[in-house]
Amino acid sequence: MDSIAGKKPGLTWAVNLSVLAMVLLWIFPTLGLFVSSFRTGDQIVASGWWKALFPAEQIVQLRVADPDENRVERDGVFRVEGNFFLTGELTGEIQAFGVSSRDLGAHAPGEAADMGDGESLAVNADGSYVWSGSDDQISGRGQRVFVTATVPPDFSLDNYDTVLGEGVVQDLISWLVGAALVGIAGFLALRALLPAHGPVLAVGAALLYGAFALIAALRAGLVGTTPFVATGLVVVIAGAAYVLVRRAMPEAARTMAWVLGITAFAVFVTDFGVGTGVGAATASEDMAKAFMNTLTVVIPATVIPILVAAFAAYALAWMDFPGRALLIAAVVGLLVVPLQLALIPLLKLHNEVGIGKGYVGTWLAHTGFGMPLAIYLLRNYMVGLPRDIIENAKVDGATDFQIFVRIILPLSFPALASFAIFQFLWTWNDLLVALVFLIDSSGQTTVMTKQIVEILGTRGGDWEILATSAFVSIAVPLIVFFSMQRYLVRGLLAGSVK
Amino acid sequence: MKKTLLAGAGSLALVAGMAHAQDLAFAPGEGPFSWDSYDEWAANAPDLSGQSLTVFGPWLSPEDGYFGNMLAYFEAATGVEATYTGSDGFEQQIVIDTEAGSPPNIAVFPQPGLAANLAEQGLLTPLADGMNDWVAENYAAGPSWVALGTYADAAGADQFYGFFFNVNVKSLVWYVPENFEDAGYEVPETMEELIALSEQIIADGETPWCIGLASGPATGWPATDWVEDIMLRTQTPDVYDQWVSNEIPFDDPRVIEAIETFGMFARNPDMVAGGPGGVASTDFRDSPAGMFSSPPQCYMHRQASFASAFFPEGTVVGEDADFFYFPSFAEKDLGSPVLGGGTLMAVTDPSPAVDAFMEFLTLPIAHEIMMAQTGFLTPHSGVNLEAYNNDTLRNQGEILLGATSFRFDASDLMPAAVGQGSFWTGMVDYVGGTSAEDVAGAIQDSWDAAK
Numbered sequence: 001m002d003s004i005a006g007k008k009p010g011l012t013w014a015v016n017l018s019v020l021a022m023v024l025l026w027i028f029p030t031l032g033l034f035v036s037s038f039r040t041g042d043q044i045v046a047s048g049w050w051k052a053l054f055p056a057e058q059i060v061q062l063r064v065a066d067p068d069e070n071r072v073e074r075d076g077v078f079r080v081e082g083n084f085f086l087t088g089e090l091t092g093e094i095q096a097f098g099v100s101s102r103d104l105g106a107h108a109p110g111e112a113a114d115m116g117d118g119e120s121l122a123v124n125a126d127g128s129y130v131w132s133g134s135d136d137q138i139s140g141r142g143q144r145v146f147v148t149a150t151v152p153p154d155f156s157l158d159n160y161d162t163v164l165g166e167g168v169v170q171d172l173i174s175w176l177v178g179a180a181l182v183g184i185a186g187f188l189a190l191r192a193l194l195p196a197h198g199p200v201l202a203v204g205a206a207l208l209y210g211a212f213a214l215i216a217a218l219r220a221g222l223v224g225t226t227p228f229v230a231t232g233l234v235v236v237i238a239g240a241a242y243v244l245v246r247r248a249m250p251e252a253a254r255t256m257a258w259v260l261g262i263t264a265f266a267v268f269v270t271d272f273g274v275g276t277g278v279g280a281a282t283a284s285e286d287m288a289k290a291f292m293n294t295l296t297v298v299i300p301a302t303v304i305p306i307l308v309a310a311f312a313a314y315a316l317a318w319m320d321f322p323g324r325a326l327l328i329a330a331v332v333g334l335l336v337v338p339l340q341l342a343l344i345p346l347l348k349l350h351n352e353v354g355i356g357k358g359y360v361g362t363w364l365a366h367t368g369f370g371m372p373l374a375i376y377l378l379r380n381y382m383v384g385l386p387r388d389i390i391e392n393a394k395v396d397g398a399t400d401f402q403i404f405v406r407i408i409l410p411l412s413f414p415a416l417a418s419f420a421i422f423q424f425l426w427t428w429n430d431l432l433v434a435l436v437f438l439i440d441s442s443g444q445t446t447v448m449t450k451q452i453v454e455i456l457g458t459r460g461g462d463w464e465i466l467a468t469s470a471f472v473s474i475a476v477p478l479i480v481f482f483s484m485q486r487y488l489v490r491g492l493l494a495g496s497v498k
Numbered sequence: 499m500k501k502t503l504l505a506g507a508g509s510l511a512l513v514a515g516m517a518h519a520q521d522l523a524f525a526p527g528e529g530p531f532s533w534d535s536y537d538e539w540a541a542n543a544p545d546l547s548g549q550s551l552t553v554f555g556p557w558l559s560p561e562d563g564y565f566g567n568m569l570a571y572f573e574a575a576t577g578v579e580a581t582y583t584g585s586d587g588f589e590q591q592i593v594i595d596t597e598a599g600s601p602p603n604i605a606v607f608p609q610p611g612l613a614a615n616l617a618e619q620g621l622l623t624p625l626a627d628g629m630n631d632w633v634a635e636n637y638a639a640g641p642s643w644v645a646l647g648t649y650a651d652a653a654g655a656d657q658f659y660g661f662f663f664n665v666n667v668k669s670l671v672w673y674v675p676e677n678f679e680d681a682g683y684e685v686p687e688t689m690e691e692l693i694a695l696s697e698q699i700i701a702d703g704e705t706p707w708c709i710g711l712a713s714g715p716a717t718g719w720p721a722t723d724w725v726e727d728i729m730l731r732t733q734t735p736d737v738y739d740q741w742v743s744n745e746i747p748f749d750d751p752r753v754i755e756a757i758e759t760f761g762m763f764a765r766n767p768d769m770v771a772g773g774p775g776g777v778a779s780t781d782f783r784d785s786p787a788g789m790f791s792s793p794p795q796c797y798m799h800r801q802a803s804f805a806s807a808f809f810p811e812g813t814v815v816g817e818d819a820d821f822f823y824f825p826s827f828a829e830k831d832l833g834s835p836v837l838g839g840g841t842l843m844a845v846t847d848p849s850p851a852v853d854a855f856m857e858f859l860t861l862p863i864a865h866e867i868m869m870a871q872t873g874f875l876t877p878h879s880g881v882n883l884e885a886y887n888n889d890t891l892r893n894q895g896e897i898l899l900g901a902t903s904f905r906f907d908a909s910d911l912m913p914a915a916v917g918q919g920s921f922w923t924g925m926v927d928y929v930g931g932t933s934a935e936d937v938a939g940a941i942q943d944s945w946d947a948a949k
Contacts, residue, residue, distance in 0.1 A: 061790075
């Protein structure tokens with residue numbers, strides 16, 4: 001009687017532990033990458049990212065000021081004085097110092113290190129130092145000093161400046177925080193003032209957005225105000241349209257909301273995200289171009305295969321014709337063919353047909369490579385739809401096309417969405433297909449992945465740039481994933497249970 | 499054109515396409531450059547306005563920018579619109595592009611072996627007549643450069659395809675002068691002294707060497723450079739050539755001796771920072787950092803001239819870090835052999851602009867502009883050495899010009915299955931503890947299989 005419902009299974013803790021382990025396994029490296037993206041290359045080589053979060057005792061190699069410019073003579077003794085804290089070379093607390101690489105912590109702060117023949121160097125706890133000796137000794141390069149110091153954690157946004165352009169991240173963050181604050185304040189105010197929610201709220205929010213665009217324009221010093229005003233106007237007009245549509249056709253409001261959201265996103269991206277130079281945020285020109293090129297590749301390369309595959313899947317699932325089973329088997333077989341096999345023949349074909357290297361060729365290639373999975377996934381989902389509905393429709397005189405458009409397509413939405421996510425992520429992250437079919441030697445076509453590889457440099461190895469780029473390029477897929485993930489969860493089960 | 503198709507997408511695009519008027523990096527007529535020959539050539543250069551030239555190679559930032567600066571002088575002289583694009587997957591992409599029929603005008607090959615493969619398939623166009631004579635006369639050790647750029651064409655006849663541009667010297671040992679000073683060490687002049695110095699450092703309780711072999715899929719290549727350098731110091735250049743062409747087998751006792759000499763450094767836990775385990779797992783880009791840490795983890799690092807790119811930020815080469823020539827054995831009397839590598843330019847899609855560009859590359863100015871900007875070395879004997887960016891580079895350039903024998907990186911000349919395959923992995927196995935005989939035998943087997 002152990003397995004009676006209501007009794008807790010004995011191994012729950014094992015399940016919980018394994019889930020915890022899996023979550024940690026995923027979070028730990030991601031967090032490491034995130035922390036690393038705020039560190040310099042030298043810091044990454046010197047210590048692990050987990051140490052970066054705490055003050056650490058470090059031995060810092062410093063050099064006193066150049067004697068040729070800074071030395072002062074007094075009674076035949078030459079001196080160079082300075083302060084490591086004031087020059088910004090050192091932060092934290094000095095524990096010890098040394099002048100030879102063989103004995104790094106030889107002296108306590110305040111003590112003078114004797115370097116022989118009357119030459120000496122003293123470093124004090126306040127960072128000041130005195131290097132004194134004869135004319136000959138105090139010349140050439142500044143003396144090396146090894147200072148053992150407790151250094152506070154040190155992070156910078158330099159990597160993001162390298163990847164995106166100067167100051168882009170700071171501007172984006174301050175803009176987002178500002179937008180969120182204004183949005184929340186506006187929402188609370190409206191709710192308090194107007195108990196009747198609905199249309200008025202929408203108009204209010206649109207007006208608020210317009211007002212905020214004006215504030216943003218002021219913040220940018222009224223330079224290039226037009227796009228900001230335009231943004232506000234677009235949103236106000238769209239908001240008004242939304243209200244009208246909502247009144248007239250309530251069922252279309254949902255679609256309208258999506259359109260509005262996408263418009264707002266596009267406006268946001270064009271205004272603040274990338275390289276217009278009108279806002280305070282100006283992404284590096286190359287990255288902006290690569291971002292737009294990537295979108296140009298990804299959106300058609302996601303939409304085209306879905307369109308084609310949906311038709312094919314319907315035919316393979318519900319239309320009777322000889323050889324159908326063989327065709328399905330062929331499609332399944334194609335799933336295992338590595339796309340690398342097709343690179344040269346396909347590019348040859350494109351050259352012969354006259355498409356050459358370019359967007360059209362890239363869309364076609366992505367479509368072709370994505371097609372087997374798309375057809376397989378959609379066909380398995382569609383074949384699981386209730387036969388009765390389709391037969392009823394046929395009895396009522398519906399053609400195959402009508403059945404497809406009116407019945408199958410709406411019902412298959414989860415499968416379509418899940419494939420769209422897969423295809424979007426794969427084309428977004430793709431470098432190989434872009435290199436082969438898109439990027440020619442004219443240098444005009446580039447995509448994000450290629451741009452990131454280029455920033456990494458000829459011999460690679462700039463881990464800090466790699467970590468930063470990973471977080472930059474993940475942004476758009478994250479938005480897509482989170483906005484569509486509820487379909488993914490449903491869609492992943494597509495075809496698995498009949 | 500196709501691009502008009504994209505006007506729709508482009509309307510969303512924010513960046514108005516701007517013509518980047520590229521300023522010349524160095525004002526004509528100034529500085530240590532050979533302006534006279536450039537002006538003379540530019541005056542007679544054909545007017546090729548409206549034509550374009552595409553160059554595709556392995557250099558990414560910042561080298562691509564430097565190369566672009568050099569192209570600007572060619573553009574100024576001829577009116578050609580020249581563009582350079584780089585890719586880290588150059589080796590694969592050039593094969594795809596040439597075979598499929600959409601090649602760039604000029605490809606920059608990092609490995610002669612790859613260029614030879616393409617030449618054999620008839621995908622490269624031989625350089626103009628007389629180019630090989632020019633290289634033989636104007637490059638130091640000219641005939642060996644001509645030989646390295648000459649491959650069989652589709653019909654089996656030898657043709658001159660490859661023009662070497664951008665060479666690096668591999669026989670260098672990097673060190674931190676102030677660390678040597680603190681410890682009272684002297685720069686060794688002979689291999690015997692170098693070994694004695696290493697033992698001295700061990701006796702002082704420190705570690706002499708930093709060696710890192712990890713390099714992603716190419717892990718192991720730094721060790722092949724070590725073995726090649728030692729081969730040149732223990733055997734005559736003839737034996738080296740026979741080894742490269744497999745006239746003597748890879749498991750010849752002379753090769754095994756070279757591998758074991760490398761093992762004397764890399765397999766001795768006292769000799770190398772992190773021990774043999776650290777050698778195999780340390781990234782070659784990270785390994786020089788050991789010299790600059792405090793306290794220093796090691797005192798010397800043998801790596802090609804480009805190693806300075808991986809030194810910590812702010813390191814002044816020549817002051818904070820310097821190099822000495824990886825010395826030869828005094829007792830062997832083999833002169834001062836130099837091991838090097840380099841990139842070669844070959845024509846993949848001929849045009850009048852390409853001809854003009856290859857001619858431009860023979861001018862000293864094309865080399866001097868590169869020398870003045872980056873770690874670019876040239877065997878061109880007509881250049882003004884004053885143009886080198888710093889003294890360190892000038893010294894390396896002089897090593898190159900003064901080499902009694904210059905040999906190209908053997909692994910780049912061997913068949914890909916060996917030179918970019920079993921030789922790399924074999925060296926990792928060797929450092930991991932497999933005997934030199936077993937490793938060399940396995941590499942020879944893979945060579946036999948590749949024939």
